[in-house]
Amino acid sequence: MNRRKKTGKGNIFPLQIEDLESLLKSKFKNNPDLSFTTYERKNEKVAVFYIDYQVEADKVEDFLLEPLLGEKIEWTNDSILNEIPLSSGKTYEKLDDILKNLLIGAVFIYCESEKSVVSYLLSKKENRSLQQSETESLVLGPKIGFTESMTTNLNIIRWSVRSEDLVLEKYIIGKREPREVRLIYLKSIANETDINTMRQRLQELDVDVVDDSAVLMQYIEDSTTTIFPQFFTTELPDRFSYNINRGKLGVLVENSPTAIIAPSTFFSFFESTEDLYMRWNVGTFLRVLRYLSFFLSTLLTPLYVAAVTFHYEIIPTPLLINLGQSRAAVPFPPILEALFLELMIELLRESGARLPTKVGQTIGIVGGVVVGTAAVEAGVTSNVLIIFVALSALASFTAPNYLMGTTVRILRFPMIILGGLLGIVGIFFGASLLIIHLLRLTSLGRPYLSPIYPLVVEDFNKVLYRLPNQFQNQRFKSYRPKDLQRYANKDAKEKKDIDE
Incomplete structure (x- = not known):
């Protein structure tokens, strides 16, 4: 089981269940959907509380309440974390952490006299079904677009980029409304300097909330005064995976159907995967x-x-x-x-x-x-x-x-x-x-004007025009990938008949 303890100042436990209920209801006095239920067994008490519309009711009943109210589990934090068949168990001590996690669909269990409260993330998310991208139209190629669900988008990417080298780094950005941000790249190809630069910009970002990937892009761009976009945005997973396979970085933001691709050049905005x-x-x-x-x-x-x-x-x-x-x-x-x-x-x-x-x-x-x-x-x-x-x-x-x-x-x-x-x-x-x-x-x-400035003639056939595939055996030299070679040029040129 995954157990990660949150420690720090502001520990409000141990606390009487009645006092905890009064405290939470005072914090959520404008929210009548807070469910707080107390269960008793012999001389023990346990409280289960969550926000109704934020959690999966079936999972709460089948995977949490049913084993919790059985005779096998003792009402202690250690017993609950070890016996309940859910892998997202954590403990919290600070009131601020409890309030934040209630708002994202966490279910809390408090055993009276314990010094912390157990939490399970059973959030209910309304997701848009997969459909064709409306902002980027294609005649040929896959037409499925990203959705607002991070889980769905990561699933699509995993199916598109089936490599053990695929890295999906997780960041939580936003002080008042934390949102999940993923930095995605191929470890064996992407330039280490680019990775560290993007990682630093994400880690040092100190804002209340990131509303969308387009807003995040404005925070982390090199220049905030230019009219030209410096990062490419797309709703197409095939364009995203194409750039990841060529050594670029991708960024996904929770609740946003648009992905960020970096670094990008002026010429990137005139390329289409349809080409x-x-x-x-x-x-x-x-x-x-x-x-x-x-x-x-x-x-x-x-x-x-x-x-x-x-x-x-x-x-x-x-x-x-x-x-x-x-x-x-x-x-x-x-x-x-x-x-x-x-x-x-x-x-x-x-x-x-x-x-x-x-x-x-x-x-x-x-x-x-x-x-x-x-x-x-x-x-x-x-x-x-x-x-x-x-x-x-x-x-x-x-x-x-x-x-x-x-x-x-x-x-x-x-x-x-x-x-x-x-x-x-x-x-x-x-x-x-x-x-x-x-x-x-x-x-x-x-x-921004690479490969024209600085001049890299070898990249012209990938940016300004296209050549047959046997001449596309190398990745962009301008981005300095770890692995420049895509495939052997000699093998690509060889064509054999079936009787050879």
């Missing part, structure tokens, strides 16, 4: 398309504003004539026109995301068509700009990660302002500042 399930040339095309979409979404509308405002000479003459005709009735300068349309697109996107699914889809489609047509007919904007804004919006949707897609959307606004005020010079100035900022960023101490 692995397609042929290498198709996966390369899709990956390059996402990178191109990032530049289009960030620079297309600012370039239009700069060209129309300062650089008419770079626009072909036939297009310039049509552009002049479409803008003839527009009373606003291009910068205000572009900002108005971009803001309208963001309003439609945000309202569609917050409304119920069917209503949100209707708002997004109908609203975009109606408002766009009305804006052109009213002379508020030109039809050419609507095309550029629509292309920019579509390009921002190609990022597989929602956090990076949101970042791209926000970046457009300062770039439009720079293009409208300084022309192409302003766009180059903004792009230079952006590159300098990315060069300075790190993720868990690793360069």
Whole structure:
């Protein structure tokens, strides 16, 4: 049996059962669901107390009360811990520990005159059933997503990563509302420096409560001022296990369906596990398309504003004539026109995301068509700009990660302002500042633009493009894993017929 004694100041035992009942009910005076029952046998008394809706009633009856009230068990702490067929038995002496564990589904047994109280964790948890991830959609590959249950998520990971080297370190974070956090990695592959860095950040975190993995990520990121996410988040167990097998670290938070993957680079947010399930040339095309979409979404509308405002000479003459005709009735300068349309697109996107699914889809489609047509007919904007804004919006949707897609959307606004005020010079100035900022960023101490900076050419085929599997025999050199080799390159290239 697992027995771990909690000692320290504030020991309230031994205590009369009546006094203990009064003390607990005074603490839970606003909670009528505290169950406190006293049992007597000869000259002995024992109390069993818990919160009704927090525990599994069947387990309390079958595995705890039935043996406790039998004749075989003496009403002492040692006898209860040894005879009751449950492995989660612990003893507590401090009132604060008792109150905290009552709130998470613990059942307590107090034998009168003992100096501590016995506890068994029989919590009842309402879990969402396994279903497809709603934030990350895939055409090929496993589609099951994480849930809010830590037990379920760990079970999925164990089935996905069947290795004896898999480590699941447990941390309890939160002073007022403690929550379980797991640090997950493969001991034989993950870099020791990365493990120690993440371990230190989790251990030194001193907060009241960690509401979600997205909140935890903000606490442990390298930089808290940047707009770029430094850790990757996912709801897909297959993406999680893929990164664990390649030497990265994973973090799970209790009551959160999203996992954290670290370290991550800028290019990690444009990768999809779907690229692995397609042929290498198709996966390369899709990956390059996402990178191109990032530049289009960030620079297309600012370039239009700069060209129309300062650089008419770079626009072909036939297009310039049509552009002049479409803008003839527009009373606003291009910068205000572009900002108005971009803001309208963001309003439609945000309202569609917050409304119920069917209503949100209707708002997004109908609203975009109606408002766009009305804006052109009213002379508020030109039809050419609507095309550029629509292309920019579509390009921002190609990022597989929602956090990076949101970042791209926000970046457009300062770039439009720079293009409208300084022309192409302003766009180059903004792009230079952006590159300098990315060069300075790190993720868990690793360069954010790796493998471009610092340059690691061997990792290009894993990040910028894909090659056939026989050329993917090594893990990322940039992360310095303990075991760089995935499989023997010679064996991967050999192909034998059945008669050989």
